[in-house]
Amino acid sequence: MQVNATSIDNYRAGRTQPKSLEYMRLLAARAKDVAGAFDAEKLGLVKQLEASRTSVAKALAAEPAGERVSIPRYAVQASAGDGAATIAEDVADYMIVSRSWLSSIAPAGARLGIVEGRGDSMADTIQDGDLLIVSFDVTREDINAGGVFVFTYEGDVFLKRLALDLNDGSVEVISDNPAYRTQTISREMADEKMHVHAKVLRAIAPLRQHLQR
Numbered sequence: 001m002q003v004n005a006t007s008i009d010n011y012r013a014g015r016t017q018p019k020s021l022e023y024m025r026l027l028a029a030r031a032k033d034v035a036g037a038f039d040a041e042k043l044g045l046v047k048q049l050e051a052s053r054t055s056v057a058k059a060l061a062a063e064p065a066g067e068r069v070s071i072p073r074y075a076v077q078a079s080a081g082d083g084a085a086t087i088a089e090d091v092a093d094y095m096i097v098s099r100s101w102l103s104s105i106a107p108a109g110a111r112l113g114i115v116e117g118r119g120d121s122m123a124d125t126i127q128d129g130d131l132l133i134v135s136f137d138v139t140r141e142d143i144n145a146g147g148v149f150v151f152t153y154e155g156d157v158f159l160k161r162l163a164l165d166l167n168d169g170s171v172e173v174i175s176d177n178p179a180y181r182t183q184t185i186s187r188e189m190a191d192e193k194m195h196v197h198a199k200v201l202r203a204i205a206p207l208r209q210h211l212q213r
Contacts, residue, residue, distance in 0.1 A: 073114035078159035123174035134198035148200040
């Protein structure tokens with residue numbers, strides 16, 4: 001499945017789940033063995049995964065080589081809740097997309113990546129486990145304009161909507177889920193302890209979520 005030992009430990013402990021791309025790699029290598037180990041109910045899931053993998057492969061094959069773009073997925077889980085402990089820069093795998101599709105959400109030459117959203121405070125905009133295409137080319141103008149960002153504050157990683165108060169320079173940290181209250185970070189604290197890493201361009205529900213619905 002091409003994952004590191006830390007990821008395997010997290011899967012075993014139930015802290016995280018394998019991603020759809022990892023399932024696809026496993027199926028591509030050992031589809032028959034995996035199918036044989038599943039019961040009748042889960043066999044249908046295996047077949048759907050295999051069919052999805054095949055259809056994606058065919059679609060990509062139809063694209064000219066120059067029209068395919070690989071976006072790295074980083075070993076980062078941005079918390080739409082109380083914050084994650086760290087932000088890492090290890091590349092877990094890659095997602096291949098059409099250049100024409102990518103151009104509809106990001107300017108040419110943008111530094112892009114994929115991270116995973118965790119928690120429910122940004123529902124229904126972003127669901128727990130969604131894969132997020134983000135741009136690391138964040139400017140002051142982007143923050144002024146508002147949007148959903150991945151940022152660290154006092155060492156924790158957050159996924160929230162940010163709104164800058166142009167009067168006093170404070171930052172409102174907004175959860176789209178009304179069950180969570182808005183927080184305000186003063187300009188002094190934002191300058192000292194807050195770092196905006198990326199802006200969210202698009203949220204994509206993992207394949208496993210579609211199949212479970």
